[in-house]
């Protein structure tokens with residue numbers, strides 16, 4: 001049964017009214033599409049001192065049973081693990097009606113759409129690289145997580161000429177990704193390692209990283225560009241994803257998901273590239289269609 005909304009949510013910042021409204025949402029098992037805008041407005045307008053009260057009220061759904069709650073409770077020990085990323089790619093919805101509406105709400109968030117978009121972008125980049133005439137092209141993926149883009153690229157490719165080194169710090173991510181990609185194992189080598197310390201024994205035509213550098217401080221970001229640029233082949237390309245400062249889902253991810261990232265502007269990313277001594281003409285920004293995931297793209301001259 002639906003309960004009448006007590007007031008137009010987008011204009012209230014009074015915590016007791018907010019609590020009533022959230023109670024109401026919880027009573028009818030989460031937001032309906034017509035309530036999404038009000039829920040987002042509520043969270044956006046939330047004063048920082050009211051965050052604990054809202055989280056406390058939301059506790060019944062801030063559990064691993066919902067995607068936002070999985071983020072909040074971090075059963076893998078950290079934000080952005082392979083399992084939650086895979087749930088976003090699969091657009092997983094918990095079939096239990098207590099939780100389904102929260103997952104449906106999560107998947108329509110622009111940030112979640114941008115994550116799905118970045119996988120599609122990766123597949124396109126891989127397919128383009130595969131068209132190059134050399135017999136073999138080498139790809140390094142930093143923070144490979146579920147390696148879903150590799151899986152979908154391989155599944156859709158008839159004459160593959162790409163060989164992948166996939167690097168992740170979490171052995172559970174490697175186990176999951178290698179099981180999922182068993183069919184393509186001849187082309188894949190997994191490395192259980194920290195990207196900061198890893199020293200590749202190969203050089204690459206493409207170095208791809210999405211969903212990783214947003215967790216690095218500026219100085220580590222610059223260090224990593226400089227480090228991995230050395231492992232690019234002449235004519236090679238390095239593509240590093242980072243959430244944009246324009247991410248409209250930032251506040252809801254922080255308040256309800258306790259998921260914090262370093263959001264960055266195009267100018268900041270290009271500045272990092274300059275600080276890593278990459279020639280100015282060799283760096284530019286790509287984006288996925290929503291412009292929420294930016295990709296610093298760096299080439300090495302032939």
Ligand SMILES: C[S@@+](CC[C@H](N)C(=O)[O-])C[C@H]1O[C@@H](n2cnc3c(N)ncnc32)[C@H](O)[C@@H]1O
Pocket residue numbers: 079080081082085142143144145146147148167168169170173193194195196209210211212
């Ligand atoms: C948000 S996921 C992104 C996964 C994948 N790139 C994607 O876009 O679907 C980030 C991954 O980076 C891994 N990771 C985090 N810090 C790392 C580090 N210092 N070295 C290697 N991997 C790391 C995590 O274990 C996780 O699997």
